[in-house]
Amino acid sequence: MAVTRAKKKEQVEKLSGELKSVSSMIVATYSKLTVTQDFELRKALRSSGAKYRVVKNTLAERAGKGTRVEEALKNLQGVTSIAYTAGDPVALAKALAKYVKDNPEFSFKAGVVEGRVISVKEIESLATMPSKEEIYSKLLFLLNAPAQRLVTSMNAVGRNLAVVVNQGVQEKKFKEA
Numbered sequence: 001m002a003v004t005r006a007k008k009k010e011q012v013e014k015l016s017g018e019l020k021s022v023s024s025m026i027v028a029t030y031s032k033l034t035v036t037q038d039f040e041l042r043k044a045l046r047s048s049g050a051k052y053r054v055v056k057n058t059l060a061e062r063a064g065k066g067t068r069v070e071e072a073l074k075n076l077q078g079v080t081s082i083a084y085t086a087g088d089p090v091a092l093a094k095a096l097a098k099y100v101k102d103n104p105e106f107s108f109k110a111g112v113v114e115g116r117v118i119s120v121k122e123i124e125s126l127a128t129m130p131s132k133e134e135i136y137s138k139l140l141f142l143l144n145a146p147a148q149r150l151v152t153s154m155n156a157v158g159r160n161l162a163v164v165v166n167q168g169v170q171e172k173k174f175k176e177a
Contacts, residue, residue, distance in 0.1 A: 024089035097127035
């Protein structure tokens with residue numbers, strides 16, 4: 001059954017509204033995905049906080065006008081799907097890269113991170129980066145390490161003195177007065 005013009009307009013407006021708040025998006029293509037595989041992909045993307053849609057190329061291009069992801073949605077060909085998020089782009093790229101590794105019939109076309117169009121190689125590089133949480137934890141470790149070393153050094157003086165005194169007592173090196 002053909003989709004009416006009014007229905008298409010409604011779909012474009014809804015997608016356009018969602019794309020206005022998006023900071024990162026990955027455009028992909030697929031062939032011969034089963035319903036189970038599609039369900040697994042959507043489940044993986046939901047857990048990373050992203051949304052996933054299969055879109056008509058012309059409708060996607062119209063919906064993308066005036067958004068940060070406009071460039072990636074121009075001149076699309078073939079079967080197209082988009083995964084987008086306003087959150088962490090690394091989590092989105094990791095979820096999709098893992099899925100692409102397990103399902104070779106799914107592949108990337110292009111991507112957008114913070115309004116900048118990126119290539120397929122850059123999407124794969126993005127997927128290998130640590131997440132924001134990992135970067136924050138490493139940064140906190142680096143900030144905490146010098147203070148931790150200072151405290152360890154300060155405690156070592158007292159501990160070493162106690163060990164020397166204890167050894168002297170055990171070997172009866174101290175004379176009673």
